[in-house]
Amino acid sequence: MNTFNNLSRRNFLFASAAVGGGLALGFALPVGKVDAATVNSAKRINIWVEVAPDNTVTIKYARSEMGQGSLTSAPQLVADELDANWDQVRIAYVDVHEHLLMNKAWGSMQTVGSQTIRNSQDYLRKAGATARAMLVAAAAQSWKVPASEITVQNGIVAHAASKKQSGFGALAALAATMPVPKDVTVKDPKNWHIIGQSMPRIDIPASVNGAQVYGVDVSLPGMVYAAIAQCPVFGGKARSFDAASARERRGVIDVFTIDGDTSVVVVADNWWRAKQALAEVQIEWDDNGNGKVDDASIRKFFRDGLAAKDADPLRNNKGDVDGALKGATKVLEAEYFTPYLSHSPMEPMGATVQIGADQVQVWASTQAADGLAGEVAGALQRKPEEIYVHRVQAGGGFGRRGGGDYARQAALIAAKLPQGTPVKLLWTREEDTQHGMYRPLAMYKLQAGLDANNTIVGWRTRIASGSLMSQRIGAPLGKNGDAMATEGFSRLPYNVANQDHSYIERRTHIPIGFWRTVGWSQTPFAREQFIDELAQAAGEDPLQFRLRHMAQDELSRHILEVAANAADWKTPPAKGVFRGIATTEPYDSFTAAVVELSVNDAGVIRIHRIVQAINSGHVVNPNNVEAQLQGATVWALTAAMWGEIGIEQGRVKQSNFHDYRVLRLSEMPKVEVVLAPTGGFWGGVGEPGQAPLLPAFCNALAAATGKRYRTLPLRQYGLTLA
Amino acid sequence: MKLQINDQVHEVDVEPEMPLLWVLRDILELKGTKYGCGIAQCGACTVHVDGEPMRSCVMPVSVAVGKRITTIEGLSHDASHPVQQAWIKHQVPQCGYCQSGQIMAAAALLNKKPQPTDADINAAMSNICRCGTYKRIRDAIHDVAGTKPEVATEFTNAANV
Numbered sequence: 001m002n003t004f005n006n007l008s009r010r011n012f013l014f015a016s017a018a019v020g021g022g023l024a025l026g027f028a029l030p031v032g033k034v035d036a037a038t039v040n041s042a043k044r045i046n047i048w049v050e051v052a053p054d055n056t057v058t059i060k061y062a063r064s065e066m067g068q069g070s071l072t073s074a075p076q077l078v079a080d081e082l083d084a085n086w087d088q089v090r091i092a093y094v095d096v097h098e099h100l101l102m103n104k105a106w107g108s109m110q111t112v113g114s115q116t117i118r119n120s121q122d123y124l125r126k127a128g129a130t131a132r133a134m135l136v137a138a139a140a141q142s143w144k145v146p147a148s149e150i151t152v153q154n155g156i157v158a159h160a161a162s163k164k165q166s167g168f169g170a171l172a173a174l175a176a177t178m179p180v181p182k183d184v185t186v187k188d189p190k191n192w193h194i195i196g197q198s199m200p201r202i203d204i205p206a207s208v209n210g211a212q213v214y215g216v217d218v219s220l221p222g223m224v225y226a227a228i229a230q231c232p233v234f235g236g237k238a239r240s241f242d243a244a245s246a247r248e249r250r251g252v253i254d255v256f257t258i259d260g261d262t263s264v265v266v267v268a269d270n271w272w273r274a275k276q277a278l279a280e281v282q283i284e285w286d287d288n289g290n291g292k293v294d295d296a297s298i299r300k301f302f303r304d305g306l307a308a309k310d311a312d313p314l315r316n317n318k319g320d321v322d323g324a325l326k327g328a329t330k331v332l333e334a335e336y337f338t339p340y341l342s343h344s345p346m347e348p349m350g351a352t353v354q355i356g357a358d359q360v361q362v363w364a365s366t367q368a369a370d371g372l373a374g375e376v377a378g379a380l381q382r383k384p385e386e387i388y389v390h391r392v393q394a395g396g397g398f399g400r401r402g403g404g405d406y407a408r409q410a411a412l413i414a415a416k417l418p419q420g421t422p423v424k425l426l427w428t429r430e431e432d433t434q435h436g437m438y439r440p441l442a443m444y445k446l447q448a449g450l451d452a453n454n455t456i457v458g459w460r461t462r463i464a465s466g467s468l469m470s471q472r473i474g475a476p477l478g479k480n481g482d483a484m485a486t487e488g489f490s491r492l493p494y495n496v497a498n499q500d501h502s503y504i505e506r507r508t509h510i511p512i513g514f515w516r517t518v519g520w521s522q523t524p525f526a527r528e529q530f531i532d533e534l535a536q537a538a539g540e541d542p543l544q545f546r547l548r549h550m551a552q553d554e555l556s557r558h559i560l561e562v563a564a565n566a567a568d569w570k571t572p573p574a575k576g577v578f579r580g581i582a583t584t585e586p587y588d589s590f591t592a593a594v595v596e597l598s599v600n601d602a603g604v605i606r607i608h609r610i611v612q613a614i615n616s617g618h619v620v621n622p623n624n625v626e627a628q629l630q631g632a633t634v635w636a637l638t639a640a641m642w643g644e645i646g647i648e649q650g651r652v653k654q655s656n657f658h659d660y661r662v663l664r665l666s667e668m669p670k671v672e673v674v675l676a677p678t679g680g681f682w683g684g685v686g687e688p689g690q691a692p693l694l695p696a697f698c699n700a701l702a703a704a705t706g707k708r709y710r711t712l713p714l715r716q717y718g719l720t721l722a
Numbered sequence: 723m724k725l726q727i728n729d730q731v732h733e734v735d736v737e738p739e740m741p742l743l744w745v746l747r748d749i750l751e752l753k754g755t756k757y758g759c760g761i762a763q764c765g766a767c768t769v770h771v772d773g774e775p776m777r778s779c780v781m782p783v784s785v786a787v788g789k790r791i792t793t794i795e796g797l798s799h800d801a802s803h804p805v806q807q808a809w810i811k812h813q814v815p816q817c818g819y820c821q822s823g824q825i826m827a828a829a830a831l832l833n834k835k836p837q838p839t840d841a842d843i844n845a846a847m848s849n850i851c852r853c854g855t856y857k858r859i860r861d862a863i864h865d866v867a868g869t870k871p872e873v874a875t876e877f878t879n880a881a882n883v
Contacts, residue, residue: 066817067815067816067817067818067853068816069816200810200813201813201815203815203818204809204810204813204814204815204818205801205810206818207809207815207818207821208801208806208809208810208814208815208818208821208825209754209794209795209797209798209801209806210752210753210754210755210793210794210795210822211754212818213753214756214819216756216757217753219751219753225748250737270744270748270749271744271747271748272740272741272744272748344852345817345819345852346756346758346764346766346817346819346820346850346851346852346853347756347758347817347819348757348758393817393818394817395756395817395818395819396817396819396852396853397817398852426757428760429758429759429760429761623813624813627813627816627855627858630854630855630857630858631816631853631854631855632854633854634851634853634854634856635852635854656759656760656761656763657758657759657761657763657764657850658761658763662850662852663854663856664847664848664849664850664856665843665844665847665848665849665851665856665859665860666844666845666847666848668854668856668857668860671857
């Protein structure tokens, strides 16, 4: 592994304040000292690349950073094609307001779906190659030599024959006036020198000395603080409240409701005082008729969905499953269940808003900065161009910050205060746990038959779950079911001649959202365990059984074999130790995992080894991909062992980390990450690691205990993690 | 009340029951110490009080009077503390939000036990990280201590094709 000693913060430049037109209101941006003179004299070669006279190259970054690392890896794509010297590269967020004024010139700001690299690699590499071509054209013109004889290497433009050479800085002004080449060729991957390198993450130095600024850390002169109580039953509102004693408390400025009385807010001169006062407000809630919904009623509603007649068949259905099952030697049937889950990023929800006469300033940790501007504009009935969203590091996102509910609330609170008053809204952890956008609850009913040769002849899937497309996005469901809820079944990697998959939406009053790895966080729990059940019925090794059924799926075979080889699958484990394996195809990547564990009589699981293998096509920053897969392991094991948001009286039962248990360091198993890129495509890396791990873990548990665990979390079976 | 924080004396006029965390963050503008749970579960708010790692979200400020308080801002002036350097070397943080607390917990552990065992690390490092940086935290602590993790992990970086 590379070492990262003696790192400075030189790469980390937040120039958005200066370049974007002085919008920062004196707000001290997190790190890197911006030399205003340098920034102002920088020439914009194109919207992604700015070059200063001192040869520093500022590469723009359009998405958000929440720990996934693409603040570093996406600019690597530009820098490589530019043949820049990485030591001279600075990175700056694209100014959100400028982006909106320029008709979203920088493309998507959505930092979701493990898509930053795979969806922007084409235009980012071309942006680097285009800027390089313009620097070359400028050199050719000023040196009066043919452009074809000019080379660029490590930030130096050179012409060998005339012995002329220059840094980028001296050429930038002329380069910016050169015609933009229409077609540029990007490099053959074998010539990459920055892509594929474990460049140290530029945001890490600020994360070790407290300098990193997150949404909740924003501080403005004259700022007041807000604490919020949202109706515990989703969709309900405050019928009345009594704030007489709360108003008497030190520092309290105001108490009011916002957003159609759905929330009660206390504003005070610091947040703790606001929170303490809010606890004294007597609120009478109206539950909007949902006060009797509980786990049992929800499960019945979903189970009924498994038998309902009006499910949507998926597009990949084929053949005659009824006929195939009738002729099968063995038929297996199983039901799987995955609960609601909360994201619970370490930084709770919050935002700071200041409303001026013709400008609204917003500071928030977000995964969708441009969307956030729209949400705030909508809440305040302002024009989107009046909204100025300032980005900061997000203290985790995992999908929760794709929605801007917290910024919308902060804007509604600011609107109730004297104009110009900056207000910071911060949710408690309890509000965060109980007002999430939860991973949809889902039930799966699977049925499959084996013929006399133990080949799968027919497969039926019925999925009942919430629909992110319909409930969260508001898009009509097509005839093919919900795309996210059916991931993993809408294209089986296994050859099965007769397939019948169907989906039925089950909508409750519980808000649902995109939870890290989305459908792929739960569908493999059913699919990859059921394949193991079939292998067991066939009396065959689960790896061999899978490989035998994926003759045409070369990349699925490849990653399974990579994981199996790395885990020494062919060598039997020690006595009392058991293995499980699984494979998945999430986010255009291929991932497979092997888990080795033992379970004692008391149900204590000891994980001896985990192998995580990924083929993401190309790898931009290997060390960061490794980090993502290590993290995904923690995420998956947490969901497996303890993850559950339960409902009683229409509200969430859990409230904080004492009852929404997550994995801790002492429980972290040995994880080996294997990067096995085959080239030829670009797959995501932030989410895919979780997909195969959960079923591989459960398959190992089944091997160890002889029992199948079809309902999550595993805590309910009396299992604990050593 | 007089508080001694990072070798400076601060005079604050707040309720005695106000948790130290909120005095640090909202009164003294020391934002490196984080709020994560408010019930001493997650450790994002860890600071040193007379050298002991304490969860400042549940510590009334009155209890901190007369004691030496060190926050992440005071651990070193230039991120030169060995734990901070090891955190960079091992590229530990992902989102980074919990890392002030993790680093303060690790620094206190190493101060007390310069060569901690894995069991010592398990006991001392109960802070929550949702990004899942635990493996690198363990490696970084061992690196500072000059010891090796019993739970070694490898990283196979196949060539980029």
